Amino acid sequence: AQRVTQPEKLLSVFKGAPVELKCNYSYSGSPELFWYVQYSRQRLQLLLRHISRESIKGFTADLNKGETSFHLKKPFAQEEDSAMYYCALSGSKNGNQFYFGTGTSLTVIP
Amino acid sequence: ETGVTQSPTHLIKTRGQQVTLRCSSQSGHNTVSWYQQALGQGPQFIFQYYREEENGRGNFPPRFSGLQFPNYSSELNVNALELDDSALYLCASSLGVATNEKLFFGSGTQLSVL
Numbered sequence: 603a604q605r606v607t608q609p610e611k612l613l614s615v616f617k618g619a620p621v622e623l624k625c626n627y628s629y630s631g632s633p634e635l636f637w638y639v640q641y642s643r644q645r646l647q648l649l650l651r652h653i654s655r656e657s658i659k660g661f662t663a664d665l666n667k668g669e670t671s672f673h674l675k676k677p678f679a680q681e682e683d684s685a686m687y688y689c690a691l692s693g694s695k696n697g698n699q700f701y702f703g704t705g706t707s708l709t710v711i712p
Numbered sequence: 713e714t715g716v717t718q719s720p721t722h723l724i725k726t727r728g729q730q731v732t733l734r735c736s737s738q739s740g741h742n743t744v745s746w747y748q749q750a751l752g753q754g755p756q757f758i759f760q761y762y763r764e765e766e767n768g769r770g771n772f773p774p775r776f777s778g779l780q781f782p783n784y785s786s787e788l789n790v791n792a793l794e795l796d797d798s799a800l801y802l803c804a805s806s807l808g809v810a811t812n813e814k815l816f817f818g819s820g821t822q823l824s825v826l
Contacts, residue, residue, distance in 0.1 A: 633811070638815075698813060
């Protein structure tokens with residue numbers, strides 16, 4: 603069964619500390635992996651996708667197919683990183699259906 | 713370039729009623745997907761429309777139905793509302809149906825079923 607697991611509902615780190623938001627997935631095929639973010643009073647928006655291999659706002663994510671993980675990392679957290687983060691995967695088995703995790707609420711403490 | 717807009721922002725209905733939610737896609741996007749987000753959960757896929765045809769459906773009963781119009785605006789209809797239908801309904805448009813497409817979300821419609 604297709605599933606995205608984010609084990610931490612809440613995560614707090616101090617400003618300047620490294621942050622890692624965990625994401626594990628299960629999918630019978632080759633999925634595309636994404637991180638979406640929702641800042642306070644804003645709509646859900648794409649942060650990054652693994653196919654682009656990009657760094658956005660200092661965040662990176664590496665797809666580890668062996669561990670079926672796609673953890674989001676940033677070496678030095680900033681206060682403006684406080685938000686809700688959703689890991690998501692998409693596959694072509696049923697339209698372009700996205701499966702979202704339950705989200706991790708990140709708080710960066712000044 | 714306009715973003716994805718949804719209406720209404722909030723809605724209160726009673727059990728057994730029917731509801732229609734509306735979405736206007738971002739300019740140039742021919743694909744729209746609808747998601748249900750219950751409190752404390754991630755968005756859950758309801759269905760997707762591509763060029764006015766249903767292009768995939770999640771694990772939702774037939775009383776959840778949709779339409780996409782030639783101008784790429786869309787509707788989500790829910791019949792025989794149940795208490796568990798109370799949730800935030802999100803519309804997301806994209807340029808196409810490739811698996812690596814970026815989704816552009818609306819702000820959602822908060823539906824409360826009493």
